Amino acid sequence: MPVRTAKQMKPTLKVTKSRTPNQSTSGVLRVNQSATNTRSVNSSVHRKSFTLAGDSKVLDKGSVQTHKQTVQVFDETGKDVTPQPLYQPEAGALQPKQSKIFTNHDTSGSTLSDFLSTAYQTTNASFAAPFTRSVFGSSSVSRSSQSTMESMNDEIEDPSSKKDISLSLSDVQVRREEIKEQIKEHMLDCMVDCYLTETETIWLLDMPALSVSMDSEEAEVVKSEGRNMAYQELCKNRLGNDKYMERPMQTFNGAPKAKEVQSDSISMVEKATMATHWDIYDSYVSDGGAGNAADGASPTKLDISTLHRVHSSRPLDRTMSGASAISTASTSSSRIDTEAFVVQGENESDPEDVLHSEKFLQDLLVMERAVLENIYQPKLAAYRQLPILPDPNREQKAGDERDGQDDVSLNPALERLWAFNCELTMGRNVSNMAWNKKNPDLLAVGYGQFDFKDQKSGLVCCWSLKNPTWPERIFHCESGVTALDFSTCSPSQLAVGMHDGSIAIYNVQSTEKTPVIDSSDCAHKHTGPVWQVRWVENEHGPGGEDKRETLISVSADGRISKWFLRKGLDVKERKIEDSNIYLVGTEDGLIHKCSCSYNEQFLGTYTAHIGPVYKITWSPLCPDVFLSCSADWTIQLWRQDLFTPILGFTSTHKAVHDIEWSPRWATVFGAVNEGRLEIWDLGSSILDPIIVSMARPGVKLTSLLFATQTDCVLVGDSGGQVSVYKLKNLNAGEGKEVNTLHDIIRSTLASQL
């Protein structure tokens, strides 16, 4: 069987080879040749490199080696310590056995002395002599170590050479010069064949039995006494005998090897999110609703970090992530937040741009109103007839305020609440006031001069009750405003009549400063000041449209224009009550009753006044009764069917500029003359007004307006102020008023007749 041998190289061993035909040293040769090498654990290449094709000759059992190489061993000092063979074995007989022994022999871990001893001992390989037994015993020891080594080297995967190729010390340095001579390049790539064969039976102990015939003299002795009996006794006593102890033995433990593995540290990141109700709703809505749930992975989903309110519709957005002390560490997946990062790349624009947003102006408005509400709260509450609660935080001064509040004056009185005033309107004459039909808190005030002198540009301000310090809308007109009216159908339209005869319609909803329609270019416009404009709901509008509103204006040039028809009359003022009949007051003091159907003629004339009629007003509660006031210091009460006044009221020697019926009480009306405001209650007295309020010094009162929802009166004066007064303690019931008025009229008439 071909046997491969491996070469062992020792650091301090100088191994030389010489070729001698000495057969007797073949065993030695074999030993040295078969000595193993540095450990080659995983690489078969190593093994190959160490196999010596040149040296390993096929060793037959009976073959005679012609080329034998003698191995000489030198130690460090160069002394020849080649072990001399003690015993020259028979040629060929034991050689294969020896070689086999030593191919299996793994001297790893063995020292030089061991090697020498084994080399020494193998020369005496012989089965017969006890010396050889010790050799084999020692070799078996080393072989057992080898087997352990082999067991350690299980990872050797070469299937053909598992047992033969053995491993040796790793600290063995190799003197390669000799080896390099023998190892050729091509030999390294040669395949190594290893064969495993069964070794000869190795006798460890051989004690031939000695037999004695039964017939001999010694038989008796041997049988009864002697060692046999003793042995049998021993066997019997073996069980449970103290002499015999069980003793475990420890087997060899494999040497453990520690292997360390280190991986990258796993970084942990905490993520938290707060799923609030609105957050879920926002995500749902932004994803397009239930139908588009699949498209939820919108492309705008960017990295999610801080919970933040960001509005990204403005093109001037800036990075919003930083927001300082307010950002929390929770995350949100709503689109609003992700949009914040869409605009990160845009320019950092002026942070003040936020001020110019619409929303900001709106918020400012609301804020101003809130601030003012705090200031004017008691007044507004009085206006709206809410109970005024004392401020709980206000310290109660000892009894003074309380007394003032408890002092209930039984007399009807006016309480001044506040005034609409701002520096824009300062010095302007309030010419007209009108409530918005839809929003009872909105008041339009026209500023303009009545007289021909001192004509300034006119102004129309729309005030809100919620803000008495600044009007909501300001419209500048070219000439003084003399007439105002809000439309009913489209409540945001405000018709303004001006001193130069032009009429403009403004839309108060928008903040534009220019009128929607202007009649300046109209060919048939008025040439004199427009004294009154009125929107009329016309059931029978031209073209058959229903409920259309037309604008009718009266001007000093003698025309009542409906913007379709004219009237050639010298008119001053008029008021329409029902759609067909209307009254017109003139500068001469005549009041004409006219009808829409008759364009050229009037139906009747009421004569009483001497001076120009300034205002005619129907009673809102009594359909037949109307009042007229004029510059002749008088107020006349008329009934429609009588062409003479029923009652006349005079209080002062001043021209009465404005009168108005109270919307709530049929017997109450207010009048404004130059110096004062008068409230008349016909139920109490027909001779004197019940309440008189003096104007501020230097200011003339010019217009009057009753508040529709509450019992307040607005008075405009020539100083540009519109003061709001609350009527207190007016002891006029509501239901009986009409009857009272009729009674008064009847009684008066009766007395006259």
Place this chain on the structure above:
Amino acid sequence: MLEETLKRIQAHKGVIGTIVVNAEGIPIRTTLDSSTTVQYAGLLHQLTMKARSTVRDIDPQNDLTFLRIRSKKHEIMVAPDKEYLLIVIQNPSE
């Protein structure tokens, strides 16, 4: 228009201070000193967020428009928005 309105608000009776802060917490307009402004802005922003969260939790289609805090001494009014915070402090009983 904007500046006049702001000036008017500031000139009303009892108004102690007006602050406009942008979404990053930087005061744009203020009539108070810097430390007070920053303090108000930071605290009110948190409160506004909480208030808005409350309102929307109850009804997600709703949203907070105005917030008023009345205390013993002052009233703080906040008009919140996504881009800014408008704060006015007023002493209403003056």
